[in-house]
Amino acid sequence: MTGSNRTLRIATRKSALALWQAEYVRDQLLAHHPDLSVELVPMSTQGDKILDTPLAKIGGKGLFIKELEIAMLEGRADIAVHSMKDVPVAFPSDFGLHAICVRESPFDAFVSNHYESLDALPQGAVVGTSSLRRQCQIRRNRPDLYIRDLRGNVNTRLAKLDNEEYDAIILAAAGLIRLGMEGRIAQELPPEVSLPAVGQGAVGIECRNDDQQLIDLLSALNHEETHIRVTAERAMNARLEGGCQVPIGSFATVNEDTLTLTGMVGKPDGSELLFASATGSKANASEIGVDVADALLEQGAGEILKALYL
Numbered sequence: 001m002t003g004s005n006r007t008l009r010i011a012t013r014k015s016a017l018a019l020w021q022a023e024y025v026r027d028q029l030l031a032h033h034p035d036l037s038v039e040l041v042p043m044s045t046q047g048d049k050i051l052d053t054p055l056a057k058i059g060g061k062g063l064f065i066k067e068l069e070i071a072m073l074e075g076r077a078d079i080a081v082h083s084m085k086d087v088p089v090a091f092p093s094d095f096g097l098h099a100i101c102v103r104e105s106p107f108d109a110f111v112s113n114h115y116e117s118l119d120a121l122p123q124g125a126v127v128g129t130s131s132l133r134r135q136c137q138i139r140r141n142r143p144d145l146y147i148r149d150l151r152g153n154v155n156t157r158l159a160k161l162d163n164e165e166y167d168a169i170i171l172a173a174a175g176l177i178r179l180g181m182e183g184r185i186a187q188e189l190p191p192e193v194s195l196p197a198v199g200q201g202a203v204g205i206e207c208r209n210d211d212q213q214l215i216d217l218l219s220a221l222n223h224e225e226t227h228i229r230v231t232a233e234r235a236m237n238a239r240l241e242g243g244c245q246v247p248i249g250s251f252a253t254v255n256e257d258t259l260t261l262t263g264m265v266g267k268p269d270g271s272e273l274l275f276a277s278a279t280g281s282k283a284n285a286s287e288i289g290v291d292v293a294d295a296l297l298e299q300g301a302g303e304i305l306k307a308l309y310l
């Protein structure tokens with residue numbers, strides 16, 4: 001009994017991006033295991049309902065995930081699909097990430113209806129982002145700009161831009177590409193300008209650790225290079241105890257057997273940004289992540305992060 005004729009239920013949030021990702025995983029599962037049936041179980045989570053309170057104050061990104069896990073524990077769903085960027089490094093012991101799918105663009109996108117690049121923005125222009133990581137890097141590059149809060153799903157954020165509330169906004173390129181809105185990207189910000197978030201652009205699949213049959217089915221969707229890169233990035237974040245809403249960037253690349261990881265911790269006001277890099281065998285992804293974190297801590301990253309929680 002291989003389980004390839006099971007019915008799998010995918011717990012998903014209802015945003016356009018979450019649904020796209022769940023449908024993508026459904027289609028990939030069916031392509032690899034044609035005898036499966038796969039259903040989506042769309043759910044509203046508390047994190048989606050409370051839109052006017054800063055996310056960090058209501059339990060952070062973990063909030064979106066907990067309710068999907070409860071659905072899996074109660075047998076209402078078998079798997080949950082996540083943007084790896086939103087998955088906390090501390091993981092409940094009953095669950096595991098049993099596949100990381102091939103990565104889409106990991107970079108941040110500069111989106112504007114009037115300007116073609118970050119450099120082209122006029123003095124004092126208004127940029128929308130609520131991410132401390134994006135904020136500190138934008139401020140380092142362009143200290144003259146005003147940063148304004150911007151929350152909501154991708155379509156809400158774009159509507160606020162189109163409503164002329166901002167001169168430009170920063171979004172993950174991956175979300176726009178997946179939703180067929182690549183044309184909205186004026187500029188993909190290179191990692192030297194905006195180091196991406198841990199796991200950005202990668203989709204992970206979570207299920208219970210005691211369902212070995214399901215774990216075997218999911219392994220067909222795992223993309224090894226993406227898995228290794230995200231492992232290094234998450235190991236760095238774990239060592240830094242990077243929570244849900246932190247000015248931390250982390251970006252790994254793999255070239256043949258060699259992995260290179262760059263990490264960043266910054267003050268939200270852009271006045272101080274620390275960087276560190278390490279290279280080694282891709283077999284040592286976690287160790288490289290810890291090494292980069294330690295190098296950042298040696299430079300004072302701990303003090304920057306501690307000050308954020310006061």
Ligand SMILES: NCc1[nH]cc(CCC(=O)O)c1CC(=O)O
Nearest residue numbers: 083085171172174175200201202
């Ligand atoms: N925090 C929201 C979020 N989580 C994942 C993505 C899309 C990109 C990805 O898969 O990393 C986004 C939107 C954004 O940051 O613009």
